[in-house]
Amino acid sequence: MTKVTMTVNGRQVSGDVEDRTLLVQFIREKLGLTGTHVGCDTSQCGTCVVHMDGRSIKSCSTLAVQAAGSEILTIEGLARDGELHPVQAAFKAHHGLQCGFCTPGMVMTAVDMINRYGGALDEKTVRENLEGNICRCTGYHNIVKAILAAAAEMSAGRQAAE
Amino acid sequence: MGVEGIGARVARKEDKRFLTGKGRYTDDMVVPGMKYAAFVRSPHAHAKIKRIDASAAEKMPGVIAVLNGQQMLDDGIGNLICGWMIHSKDGSPMKMGAWRPLAHETVRYVGDAVAVVVADSVGEARDAAEQVVVDYEELPAVTDAATALTAGQPQLHPEAAGNLIYDWAIGTSEAETDAAIAAAAHVTEMTILNNRLAPNPMEPRAALGVYDSAEDHYTCYTTSQNPHVARLVMSAFYNVAPENKLRVIAPDVGGGFGSKIFIYPEEIVCLWASKRAGVPVKWTSDRTEAFLTDAHGRDHRSTVKMAFDKDNRITALKVDTIANFGAYMSLFSSSVPTYLYATLLSGQYAIPAIHANVRAVYTNTTPVDAYRGAGRPEATYLLERTIETAARELGVSPAELRRKNFIRSFPYQTPVIMNYDAGNYEASLEASMKQADWAGFPARKAEAEKRGKKRGIGMSCYIEACGIAPSAAVGSLGAGVGLWESAEVRVNAVGTIEVLTGSHSHGQGHETTFAQLVADRFGVPIDSVSVVHGDTDKVQMGMGTYGSRSGAVGMSAIVKALDKVEAKAKKIAAHLMEADESDIVIENGEAKVAGTDKTVPWFQVALSAYTAHNLPGGMEPGLKEGAFYDPTNFTFPAGCYICEVEIDQETGKTDIIQFVAADDFGNIINPMIVEGQVHGGIAQGIGQALLEGVHYDAQSGQLLTASYMDYAMPRADDLPSFQVSHQNTPCPGNPLGIKGCGEAGAIGSPPALINAITDAIGNNDLSMPATPQKVWAAIHAAH
Ligand code: FES
Ligand code: FES
Numbered sequence: 001m002t003k004v005t006m007t008v009n010g011r012q013v014s015g016d017v018e019d020r021t022l023l024v025q026f027i028r029e030k031l032g033l034t035g036t037h038v039g040c041d042t043s044q045c046g047t048c049v050v051h052m053d054g055r056s057i058k059s060c061s062t063l064a065v066q067a068a069g070s071e072i073l074t075i076e077g078l079a080r081d082g083e084l085h086p087v088q089a090a091f092k093a094h095h096g097l098q099c100g101f102c103t104p105g106m107v108m109t110a111v112d113m114i115n116r117y118g119g120a121l122d123e124k125t126v127r128e129n130l131e132g133n134i135c136r137c138t139g140y141h142n143i144v145k146a147i148l149a150a151a152a153e154m155s156a157g158r159q160a161a162e
Numbered sequence: 163m164g165v166e167g168i169g170a171r172v173a174r175k176e177d178k179r180f181l182t183g184k185g186r187y188t189d190d191m192v193v194p195g196m197k198y199a200a201f202v203r204s205p206h207a208h209a210k211i212k213r214i215d216a217s218a219a220e221k222m223p224g225v226i227a228v229l230n231g232q233q234m235l236d237d238g239i240g241n242l243i244c245g246w247m248i249h250s251k252d253g254s255p256m257k258m259g260a261w262r263p264l265a266h267e268t269v270r271y272v273g274d275a276v277a278v279v280v281a282d283s284v285g286e287a288r289d290a291a292e293q294v295v296v297d298y299e300e301l302p303a304v305t306d307a308a309t310a311l312t313a314g315q316p317q318l319h320p321e322a323a324g325n326l327i328y329d330w331a332i333g334t335s336e337a338e339t340d341a342a343i344a345a346a347a348h349v350t351e352m353t354i355l356n357n358r359l360a361p362n363p364m365e366p367r368a369a370l371g372v373y374d375s376a377e378d379h380y381t382c383y384t385t386s387q388n389p390h391v392a393r394l395v396m397s398a399f400y401n402v403a404p405e406n407k408l409r410v411i412a413p414d415v416g417g418g419f420g421s422k423i424f425i426y427p428e429e430i431v432c433l434w435a436s437k438r439a440g441v442p443v444k445w446t447s448d449r450t451e452a453f454l455t456d457a458h459g460r461d462h463r464s465t466v467k468m469a470f471d472k473d474n475r476i477t478a479l480k481v482d483t484i485a486n487f488g489a490y491m492s493l494f495s496s497s498v499p500t501y502l503y504a505t506l507l508s509g510q511y512a513i514p515a516i517h518a519n520v521r522a523v524y525t526n527t528t529p530v531d532a533y534r535g536a537g538r539p540e541a542t543y544l545l546e547r548t549i550e551t552a553a554r555e556l557g558v559s560p561a562e563l564r565r566k567n568f569i570r571s572f573p574y575q576t577p578v579i580m581n582y583d584a585g586n587y588e589a590s591l592e593a594s595m596k597q598a599d600w601a602g603f604p605a606r607k608a609e610a611e612k613r614g615k616k617r618g619i620g621m622s623c624y625i626e627a628c629g630i631a632p633s634a635a636v637g638s639l640g641a642g643v644g645l646w647e648s649a650e651v652r653v654n655a656v657g658t659i660e661v662l663t664g665s666h667s668h669g670q671g672h673e674t675t676f677a678q679l680v681a682d683r684f685g686v687p688i689d690s691v692s693v694v695h696g697d698t699d700k701v702q703m704g705m706g707t708y709g710s711r712s713g714a715v716g717m718s719a720i721v722k723a724l725d726k727v728e729a730k731a732k733k734i735a736a737h738l739m740e741a742d743e744s745d746i747v748i749e750n751g752e753a754k755v756a757g758t759d760k761t762v763p764w765f766q767v768a769l770s771a772y773t774a775h776n777l778p779g780g781m782e783p784g785l786k787e788g789a790f791y792d793p794t795n796f797t798f799p800a801g802c803y804i805c806e807v808e809i810d811q812e813t814g815k816t817d818i819i820q821f822v823a824a825d826d827f828g829n830i831i832n833p834m835i836v837e838g839q840v841h842g843g844i845a846q847g848i849g850q851a852l853l854e855g856v857h858y859d860a861q862s863g864q865l866l867t868a869s870y871m872d873y874a875m876p877r878a879d880d881l882p883s884f885q886v887s888h889q890n891t892p893c894p895g896n897p898l899g900i901k902g903c904g905e906a907g908a909i910g911s912p913p914a915l916i917n918a919i920t921d922a923i924g925n926n927d928l929s930m931p932a933t934p935q936k937v938w939a940a941i942h943a944a945h
Contacts, residue, residue, distance in 0.1 A: 018285070020285065028190075032192075033183065034183070034185075034186075034187075034189075034190035035182070035183015035184065035185070036183070037187075037364075037365070037416075038189075038366075038446075039364045039365070039366065039449065040448075040449040040869070040870050041448045041449045041450055041869065042449070042869045042870050042871050044869075044870035044871065044875075045364065045449075045870060047364055074183065075181075075182065075183035076182065076183040076184075078182070079181075079182050084178070084181060084182070088181040088182065091177070091181055092173050092174065092177040092178070092181060093173060095173070095174070095834050095835065095837075095838045097177060097180055097181065098417070098669035098670070098671070098838060098842060099363070099364070099365065099414075099415065099416045099417040099668050099669030100176075100177075100179075100180025100181075100185045100414065100416065100669070101185075101187065101363075101364040101365040101416030101417060102364050103180045103181060103185075104180075104181075104183050107181065123883070124879075126878070127878040127879040127881075128878075128879050130877065130878035130879070131877055131878070131879060133878070134364065134870070134875050134877060135364065135878075136362055136363055136364050136417050136419070136842070136846070136875070137364075137417050137669045137838075137842045138838060138841055138842050138845075139841035139842045139843075139844055139845030139846075139876075139881060139884065139907075140841075140845065140877075140878040140881055141838075141841040141845075141881075141883050141884055142838060142841065143878070144878065144883065145883075
């Protein structure tokens, strides 16, 4: 057992973990944050995506000990003061989710994508950047729409602020 | 329609919890003292179990118990069953072999469970499961159904000689059909394969069994599309516990697509083990286990003859199908290639003679059962590939050949049981051809040619039977259950409303659409309406969600309950306003006396029902009504899909340029949700046509596609955005005029794609999935 400490959704947390404990297990089982999911064993589906130090990662392929000292953001930490993040709001407005199981990973991937591309996102880029996230319900049509809408809204917001 | 009523594009009430990580799925459940299960599974496709030695495993850290199939048998836990009886042509009942939740004598597919370890953590349970020593005597295996029927093959079950479960036929007599074919001006003959698929809901299956020794009571949290059916089957057949001692909860469920209808060994084992080991036991499938053990779909091999007269009218259809059932008969497996498949072989066409023969076969593979569409995609693929091929052979346009043969007057009785109640096939054909600019295709093809690309266009006109189903009718066909649905509408004392339903939502958005129904009826905001489902302690009984039935059947039950609530509310309002009951209208959240300015707010009506200070004489207090709705017929959604593709000759890669869907779903409650269902269905259909396929090694019976590295799931950049539209004819069979929309996309899309690809490459000899390798080979074979 090793003691790890990290910041999760702005709060410092620590716990004893086995060497083999995955970050996703630490988040789900030790912290009880069950919004981050596990959908595969081969790092393919992206239902487990969280942010580590501002970049999206697959928490099923990261050991808890590797995350020691880092800043982790999970889906539970995205909405602020009860207000949905623009990406969450866009998924709702455009029906970008059905069963909801892929949704946390999709949203965390989308936020990172928008951070990286800003207003320069187009449909093709969004689809390529969703390579690591599988959704079985939506056929991606409305997920793509939601991400493009959120990107447009967020870059308009940024311009207005400047 | 009102902003939140029927027909409104209302954003979903359930979204916020999923978007903020607050969804509650089975694996998220934690109960005090909970321990974890790991299964010991057969590495062989077929073997005798000679000995199970758990002594090393029992000494591993954290291990609480290692349990096996003999102990389950000793405790009287029953066999898994198939709940739909099919009789062969010779009158004999289907030949069902025993399926034990934990195999104790023979394993019949890779992944068959033989023992379970319960331990403090998932890791410890898995470590110990690896230390359970099972001595197997390997037996030869067979994975292909047609092969399994031949002489000298391994035999799976003593009950089923030659591995044949049933040999069943439907429709016009074979002699009459053969005579019509012999007299035909043209006959199109094909062999059609429908590839085996793994359903792959993103949430893996899971179960948590909790035994309360003081009450002798069990609770099962499980990933189920139909928790009430699960309770019924586990009580009545598996002897887990009587119904009043077994509560089944299906909380948020992350997709099902059919695969979560069935009751699997794992939930039975978790419940039983929770008593045996004295601790709550949770099991969550990993993805490889899901590929190995979630019921697969499709896997048909068929031959077809379609006969035409000299005017290109279809005169007869003869189909012979071999359906691979895998190692055991799953819960509804027998109904899929019979009453959900062969009964749809008339498609949208008037065909005077149809004869279909179906043989169901055991093989050493994962059990096969209903997967999105269940039988109807197989029927549609067979028909739409055949009619497209016929059009090419006859040198006529595929649209014209279909048009000429469309059924145009309703009701229409097919030779294969179904009685179509309404439809307008011309309308969806027209709409989709217009949307796809069919007329402009030759110019686009010529332009693509200049770029060195092969461009093709294909269509598919599908019909399906949904809203399953009238209980007496399915009972006469062998179903072990009735297929009605239940609902209860509870108006609380201050006017908020709870709708309890036997339907189950695992992505379909019932919490929103069902609330829209109520909002539409009383003019109350949908936020004041809650939908309760998925718990046998809250909802008395229900049949669950599959076969696109929650709208047509589930909502019809709610309508019946709403009718009763409205009638009572009107009586109360009339009494309060000293008016005649027949003059009361309820809208915009109040009861009014028509033609006057007298009103009572809705909450006041509700409150009066519960204070009971001033009710009409003899009226019982309260405002709560229940109803069961049994459908009068199937419903018949139909439509036309068009796909246009471009193919790279060098690589064989298919690009989908456009995908058009024109559907007739009857009346629609929430178009946004309906479109989402179509998108998802089309993606699964495109997956089947282009990417997905379960493969076994024919010698060893090993599953070669047991992870996302080997099984190609459709990803965002494999798919286009879709163009969907509706041309609706209301369904006359239910009060809302709904037909159902959940499966259409998966049913209509595969043949449209394969018709487009074969059109592009000029070689009709192509099977699904049309991988670049196969397409490349077909291009080169054609030249
Ligand atoms: S759980 Fe599938 S990628 Fe992490
Ligand atoms: S919404 Fe169900 S998997 Fe994406």
